Amino acid sequence: MTEKATTGEPFNFNKLPARDYLEQRQALIQAFRTVRRHSEQIASPFSPEDQQIQSMPEASPVKWHLAHTSWFFETFILAEFAPRFKWFNEHFCYLFNSYYNAVGRQYPRPQRGLMSSPGLEHVMQYRKQVTTHMLDLLQGCDDDLFEKLAASLVLGLNHEQQHQELIMTDISHALLYRNCEQGQPVSKQPVCMNSSESNSSTNGWLDFKGGEAITGYQGQGFCFDNELAAHLELLQPFQIASHLVSNADWIEFMDAGGYDDPLLWLCDGWAWKMKNGISCPLYWLQVDDNWYHRILSGPEGMPARRAVSHISYYEADAFASWKNARLPREAEWEQVARSYGWKTNREPDRKPDNKKWRSNSVYDLDRCWQWTQSAYSAYPQFQASPGMAAEYNGKFMVNQIVLRGASQATAAFHSRASYRNFFYPDARWQFTSLRLARDSD
Numbered sequence: 501m502t503e504k505a506t507t508g509e510p511f512n513f514n515k516l517p518a519r520d521y522l523e524q525r526q527a528l529i530q531a532f533r534t535v536r537r538h539s540e541q542i543a544s545p546f547s548p549e550d551q552q553i554q555s556m557p558e559a560s561p562v563k564w565h566l567a568h569t570s571w572f573f574e575t576f577i578l579a580e581f582a583p584r585f586k587w588f589n590e591h592f593c594y595l596f597n598s599y600y601n602a603v604g605r606q607y608p609r610p611q612r613g614l615m616s617s618p619g620l621e622h623v624m625q626y627r628k629q630v631t632t633h634m635l636d637l638l639q640g641c642d643d644d645l646f647e648k649l650a651a652s653l654v655l656g657l658n659h660e661q662q663h664q665e666l667i668m669t670d671i672s673h674a675l676l677y678r679n680c681e682q683g684q685p686v687s688k689q690p691v692c693m694n695s696s697e698s699n700s701s702t703n704g705w706l707d708f709k710g711g712e713a714i715t716g717y718q719g720q721g722f723c724f725d726n727e728l729a730a731h732l733e734l735l736q737p738f739q740i741a742s743h744l745v746s747n748a749d750w751i752e753f754m755d756a757g758g759y760d761d762p763l764l765w766l767c768d769g770w771a772w773k774m775k776n777g778i779s780c781p782l783y784w785l786q787v788d789d790n791w792y793h794r795i796l797s798g799p800e801g802m803p804a805r806r807a808v809s810h811i812s813y814y815e816a817d818a819f820a821s822w823k824n825a826r827l828p829r830e831a832e833w834e835q836v837a838r839s840y841g842w843k844t845n846r847e848p849d850r851k852p853d854n855k856k857w858r859s860n861s862v863y864d865l866d867r868c869w870q871w872t873q874s875a876y877s878a879y880p881q882f883q884a885s886p887g888m889a890a891e892y893n894g895k896f897m898v899n900q901i902v903l904r905g906a907s908q909a910t911a912a913f914h915s916r917a918s919y920r921n922f923f924y925p926d927a928r929w930q931f932t933s934l935r936l937a938r939d940s941d
């Protein structure tokens with residue numbers, strides 16, 4: 501076992517070069533245990549009934565996520581490599597295959613909430629069996645076999661971590677949707693708008709000269725296929741905001757009639773806004789001229805300086821237009837992240853009185869996912885991962901928008917400067933925010 505695995509320090513398996521998989525075998529096995537356990541810990545506060553619900557076609561029940569992540573290991577590792585392999589239940593291949601057409605047919609995604617069987621208890625037995633068989637395989641196989649399956653193992657761990665974030669955002673959507681009907685705010689202050697806090701956004705523009713910039717993953721560790729190939733992009737000179745747009749900024753936008761001015765909105769965005777009656781970010785609630793946001797414990801006041809979240813690309817773009825700015829291109833965002841280093845800066849609040857926070861730096865890289873203006877498409881020389889994982893990313897490269905960064909729900913070490921998240925432009929149940937950019941004069 502490695503030093504890192506024994507000291508209790510978090511083990512970042514994504515930084516591990518493939519050639520070191522064997523040397524770090526015990527640490528990878530420990531990481532497998534940790535990731536599997538963490539999914540169950542996230543789910544455990546929710547009742548079986550809550551874990552069953554699905555509030556919209558794009559979201560899935562917690563129970564389904566717990567089963568699907570097990571199906572992934574069962575299908576891509578156990579079925580491939582385990583001696584004397586037997587499916588836990590062959591019908592689960594249909595129920596818990598998400599979108600892998602080459603693997604087989606799938607139960608309709610919008611109806612996952614109707615899947616009363618298997619029940620949660622049965623799903624937990626499934627998880628347990630898959631975890632046990634995986635550990636038997638990982639601990640018992642020879643080095644040659646471990647080397648063969650290690651890349652799929654690391655992909656499976658990253659996959660389960662992605663679903664951990666989805667568990668949190670999907671159950672939040674389901675429960676907050678319900679809580680929406682439960683009446684008035686019960687606690688705390690509404691959004692605080694005192695004068696020292698009201699001018700908190702874009703409190704610094706950072707200059708970038710432009711020129712050739714490396715975009716895409718460079719390194720020996722794990723990355724998703726959509727981060728490759730690293731290549732040069734030619735950037736024009738630009739400026740980027742040091743901070744994300746805040747709740748207070750958003751209220752200014754709303755008070756200025758931002759949701760009512762069609763000239764600020766993309767055509768599709770205006771149609772979406774009108775059709776759905778959108779007039780504020782998801783989970784916001786106005787009572788007696790005060791704004792609250794709904795969280796699982798009930799509506800509560802919002803810190804004015806905290807980054808606005810749960811907004812669509814359409815809203816982000818309209819806000820940027822209102823500010824005579826724009827959203828960053830993903831290559832610009834990546835250059836900013838590379839220039840300032842990829843470090844965790846999830847501070848509970850900004851500290852504008854602290855000189856350090858006024859200095860020339862960039863904040864909130866990983867506080868919320870940040871909409872870019874870049875369509876999600878293949879990089880030059882992109883090649884889908886080999887084998888069944890070919891369907892993981894590449895086939896979604898149409899009609900979606902890239903988000904960069906990470907969020908408070910993202911697993912530690914999961915994201916990085918080159919990481920490309922992607923959603924449809926109307927999606928807003930993730931922790932989505934925006935950082936303004938503009939062309940240099």
Ligand SMILES: [Fe+2]
Nearest residue numbers: 568598659663
């Ligand atoms: Fe998945």
